[in-house]
Amino acid sequence: MDPRYSAQEHLLCDLCQKAALQSHCELCQINLCKACVGEHLSDSSKRHNVVPYRHRTSTPNYPKCPNHTQKHCELYCEKCDIPVCSNCLSSGKHKGHDLLDALQKLSSKTKDLENDLEELEEKIYPKYKEMTLGHSFYIFRDVPFERSFKLFLFLFCHHPMDILAEKIRKPKDKITLALDLNSEKVNLExxxxxxxxxxxxxxxxxxxxxxxxxxxxxxxxxxxxxxxxxxxxxxxxxxxxxxxxxxxxxxxxxxxxxxxxxxxxxxxxxxxxxxxxxxxxxxxxxxxxxxxxxxxxxxxxxxxxxxxxxxxxxxxxxxxxxPKAISTPKVKPILDEPELITTIDTMYDKLCSVTCLNDGEIWTFGNDEFLKLYNLHGKILKSIQTKSGNRPWDIAVTRSGDLVYIDQDTRTVNIVKNEQIQEVIRLQGWIPYYVCSTSSDDLLVTMTSTDYKKSKVVRYSGSTRKQTIQFDSEGTPLYLSCSYITENRNLDICVADYGASAVVVVNQAGTLRFRYTATPSTTKGSFIPYGITTDSQSQILTADCHNNCIHILDQNGQLLRYINNCDLQDPMGLCVDTRDNLFVTEFNSGKVKKIKYM
Missing domain, CATH: 1.10.287 (Helix Hairpins)
Known part of the structure; x- marks a missing residue:
């Protein structure tokens, strides 16, 4: 086939799929050959406007209404998020809803699509192509310059990649080139x-x-x-x-x-x-x-x-x-009545923390020395005894899926890899209390001094201490008695300070953002927060054990709603899965409840 005419040969009649098209019906959005025009116009149940194909206008392709097959959807219901026709409006189902012209909706959505396409083509895809070129190697100082430069030219010509080194000025200069993962595999051998x-x-x-x-x-x-x-x-x-x-x-x-x-x-x-x-x-x-x-x-x-x-x-x-925000992201609304999805009975008489391994499995522990992995049907999948034989104090799961637990008696933070326990952190003069794993795979640990007079938060990368958060800008202690801790999507560090009856939130640098203290008018008894977690909307959820409810705050500390149904009794540990389902441990009943609240 001659490529000069291939495009023309593909422009065929939509009805017979054989003859070359000559006309276009603007109302039915169909292309027609000369022989099929008469057949198309014979359908008197619809209006038609047949014009020569080259004179067609760019009429939008309105979809047919699934409920009224003779109608096209020329409007868009914002609340229902669907195209609608005039008959749909007459039915009253969309009464009081915001309606847009379909062309207006198409225009706004098209702009979003164009921005997404631009980012994918110009930023994201090139970055992934660059990543496939992988790691680095070095041409060291003891290699003669002439040989180094020849090798540099050879590799650069055969690997179109960025040069990650300074300019070659002297024979002793070091050259670093980005190589792909295959090079590392060769060196591995x-x-x-x-x-x-x-x-x-x-x-x-x-x-x-x-x-x-x-x-x-x-x-x-x-x-x-x-x-x-x-x-x-x-x-x-x-x-x-x-x-x-x-x-x-x-x-x-x-x-x-x-x-x-x-x-x-x-x-x-x-x-x-x-x-x-x-x-x-x-x-x-x-x-x-x-x-x-x-x-x-x-x-x-x-x-x-x-x-x-x-x-x-x-x-x-x-x-x-x-990218700069071009439209407001869709927010998940909070349900007026949160729904209890399932209850897992662990058979413990005292149940503490809970953390999700994935959407179908949770780690938890009670008043013995075992860490247990349950599925959502209450079956124990794994049971791991602590290294010291002591009761654990808190647990977390790292980004790679490894379990981390606190041992207060030995003052250690431990990690479980392939069911083998390794000590990661051992404290002197401080007692570890609670732990969480961050988006950067660091560990945030709350701790108190051995005289129980001071509390602080410490960030660790492996066993290396990276950051200590203890005082505000005026030198006043941020925390009285730290308990559970979590990291928000905006990288804020959120701590349930049960001693101060407050949720204390600092930013990534450790600067105080706000304190949340429930007023007496909103709680029956005193507010003492224990478990704390955050969701995909950067909302903060904290367990109010004394009032048998969960407080839901926005990322700026404003109370949004309570979860005070689902027959909660003594809520303690909290976590959410990737779908924003909430898991709550009940301290005295030994049950874990899965709740849908968004």
Whole structure:
């Protein structure tokens, strides 16, 4: 087919699909050949306006009404979020609703679509393409300049990527190039081969009586290698999948914009906010082998050990700019009557914290030394005993799905990885109380001094202390007796201060934003907050144990509503899942209640 005429050959009659089109009915939005015009005009049940195809106007493609097949939807009901026809209005179903001309709605939605398309094409998609080029390597000072420069030119020509280094000015300059994940996999093979060689040599020195130890450590290397490789493959697969989704979104948006179809436009749901959040990057600490001098009296201890493979994730070193707001995002309304979805009976007589592993599984604990994972039917999926045998004090789940718990008796914060418990933080002079995992995978820990006179919040990255929040700008203590803690979507840090009968909220830098204290007129008894959590709307929910209710605040501390039905008794721990369903532990009944409130 001659490409000069391919477009014309595809313009066929919509009725017969055989002959070339010549005319267009502007009222029915249909293209017709000369032979089919008469057949189309013979339908006297509709009005027609047939014009030559090249003289057609850009009449919008109004959708047919699903309830009144002879009508087109030329209006749009804002409250019902659907196109409507004149008969729909006559029925009275949309009485009092805000109505827009469909063209007006199409115009506003089209602008949103165009902005989403622009961001996907010019910002998000290029950033994901850049990410697929991955990590870095170095040409060090001891490499001759001429050889370094040739290698630089070769790689730059074969890898269209950004140069992450200073200009090459001297033979000793360091050059850093962004390489893809495949390069790291190649280096991975070399590193693990060196490990295997080192272990094998050590094994030969010890002869056949230690072959069992050699084989054991080779097996450990293979397992770590597989785990390492799997982590890289997983990251590469995730980035490629999201990149594919971005490309598909671009195609879908272009299709909607080209169609001029109100139905497609109104049904569009943007995913740009999801794509702006770049996936975490694997941060690997390669294991190494440390041989020891042979001491046959201590074979197992002296042979040598492999350091553990450490694969963590970290946020990218850059952030994508949020686009300027062009329309008010749709807000989820709070239900007038929250609905009790399900009740999980843990059989504990004292039940404390709760945290979601996912939308179908929750971690909780009671008055013994076990941490238990339940599904929504009340079945115990896992039961993990604390390392010390003490009762845990609080729990949280990290972004990677690992469980974190507080042990007050040992003054430690511990993490459970693959059902193995590791101590992360050990305090001196302070007692840890409650913990939460942040969006950046840090840990926020509330703690009190051993004399119970001071309280503070400390941010940790792993075991490294990054931030301490204790005083306001005038040097006055922010907290009296900290309890539960959470991070809001706007990165505010929200603490239930039961000693001060207040919810204390500071921003990411630790500056006080507000205190919420319920007035006596709004509560039957004294307000003492315990559990606290936040949802997708940055609303703050706190458990009022003495008044058997949940206070819902907006992100600025204004009371929006109470949850005081659902037969709540002694609410304590709170968490929400990804769909904004609320989970509440009842301290004395040992039950967890799932509540729909939005």
């Amino acid at each position: 070399k590193h693990y081969k060196k490990l295997t060689t080192a272990v094998t040599k050590q094994g030969e020195d010890w002869h056949r009586d230690i072959n069992i130890i050699v084989n054991k450590q080779k097996s450990e290397i293979d397992e770590m290698k597989s785990e390492h490789l799997a982590a890289l493959n997983k990251q590469e697969k995730e980035i490629k999948q999201i990149t594919s989704d971005v490309k598909q979104s671009i195609v879908d948006l272009k299709k909607i914009l080209d169609s001029n179809d109100v139905s497609l436009t109104s049904a569009y749901k943007p995913r740009n906010a999801q794509f702006r959040r770049l996936p975490p990057r694997a941060n690997t600490s390669l294991p190494s082998f440390h041989p020891h001098q042979i001491n046959r009296a201590m074979l197992h201890q002296m042979f040598g050990s492999l350091s553990a493979l450490s694969i963590t994730t970290e946020e990218q070193g850059y952030k994508m700019e949020e």
